[in-house]
Amino acid sequence: MVEALPILAIAPAQLLRGNGILALLPQYLSRYGHKALIIAGKTANQVTAGYLSNTDLEIIHAEAIADCSDKNLAMLRHLVQQENPHVIVGIGGGKVLDTAKLIAHQSNLPIVTVPTTGATCAAWTALSNVYDEDGAFSYDVTLDRCPNMTIVDYDVIATAPKRTLVSGIGDAIAKWYESSVSSGSSEKTMVIAAVQEARILRDILFQKSAEAIANPNSSAWCEVVDASVCLAGAIGGIGGASCRTVAAHAVHNALTHLHQTHGTLHGEKVAYGILVQLRLEEFQGNQLAASSRHQLLKFYQEIGLPRSLADLGLSQVTLAELEQIAEIACQPNSDIHRLPFSVSPSQVLAAMVSTTSPIAATV
Incomplete structure (x- = not known):
């Protein structure tokens, strides 16, 4: 009888760290093909634009996003179908990276994550949190793998507040x-x-x-x-x-x-x-x-x-607002029920x- 334990997605296939290493991003991306879709926030686009200006790769820039929401996910899925990229690149903070990971997961494409802050572990994990259009947490999605590559450039992260x-x-x-x-x-x-x-x-x-x-x-x-x-x-x-x-x-x-x-x-x-x-x-x-x-x-x-x-x-x-928050925190699917x-x-x-x-x- 087959009795499989839960699959663990533990770490990115490759972790690259150092100062100035984002200059090598085109070289890293070429391992996956010649066409990359960049998903980033406005600030991240400005910080990293120079690293992708001189390359033989075909670079498609998605519209800058702020939230991992169903609306943004639908827009990006349509863009993937239009452009047929070979690799997805997420550049930015946690919500941008969660969006890029989920799009790669849904499109069965390689994903490279580039955190521009040290604010979360989203660049690493096989998980995406989705928020509604008002910014409230909606649901999370467990992904089948961690990113193919995570690039931690300390010089880039040092520019963040x-x-x-x-x-x-x-x-x-x-x-x-x-x-x-x-x-x-x-x-x-x-x-x-x-x-x-x-x-x-x-x-x-x-x-x-x-x-x-x-x-x-x-x-x-x-x-x-x-x-x-x-x-x-x-x-x-x-x-x-x-x-x-x-x-x-x-x-x-x-x-x-x-x-x-x-x-x-x-x-x-x-x-x-x-x-x-x-x-x-x-x-x-x-x-x-x-x-x-x-x-x-x-x-x-x-x-x-x-x-x-x-x-x-x-x-x-x-008090009414706090009571609402307390009720939401105790909903049946809440993580609070992992307490003993x-x-x-x-x-x-x-x-x-x-x-x-x-x-x-x-x-």
Whole structure:
């Protein structure tokens, strides 16, 4: 009898890192054919335009996009059918890269990802998050493979605002808090490995983030970029879904339904979501979670991550809006249900408004 375990898409087939290596992009793309479709955001197009101006490759530039939405996906599928490219190239931030990966997946084409910030691990993963036209999280799609090639050019990433790497640190450090609570007692070898990698990732970020943020393109900065873009992605690949997203990401997904949060970055909302998750654990009597939360609060203050609703720009949020977010976070298909205990919307609401409470505070 055949009994297959879930297929793991662990890492890009090739990872290329260094300073100035994007100059070699045409050479890398020629391995896949002579016609490339570039999917990028406006800023990324400006940053990388010079790298694709002198080449024998036929380059098709898709209209600049901002969101991975069904509307943009439909437009790009039509463009692929029209142009018949040999390779898809995603250049930009997480939503652009998720779009490019999903188009490549749907078109059965090779995909090369080029992150222009250190804000997420989207350049690495076999997953795409899709948002509606209002910017609210809609659904995610598990892809059959990680990118064929990921190109991390530190010089390019160094041109991004400092805030983007800070956000990436928030997104990456969630891997420890989410994987340890959902899978920390697992006896499965691959999951154990992923959880331990997440612990190492957390320690690297605690040790090097402040120095990295203060010194762009330094050795510490490059290590933190690797941690946020690469190691964070590898953890989800090795450990599977429960090592990728739990309550912190569920809170992020729910928060996207508030238009007031659309000015905050993915990792900023996830970082706040970690504090909410730890509060939920505290409500179960977990004092270690309380200590972890206060350790994170100090870390967030040091590097500039949000610690409260007010820090997310939600000081004027209404009770009705918070109740809506709590309900969305607890929907049946939510990642919050990967917690080893049940959670109610009222508990989520209580956690959301008490992320900076003293250790002794419980409900």
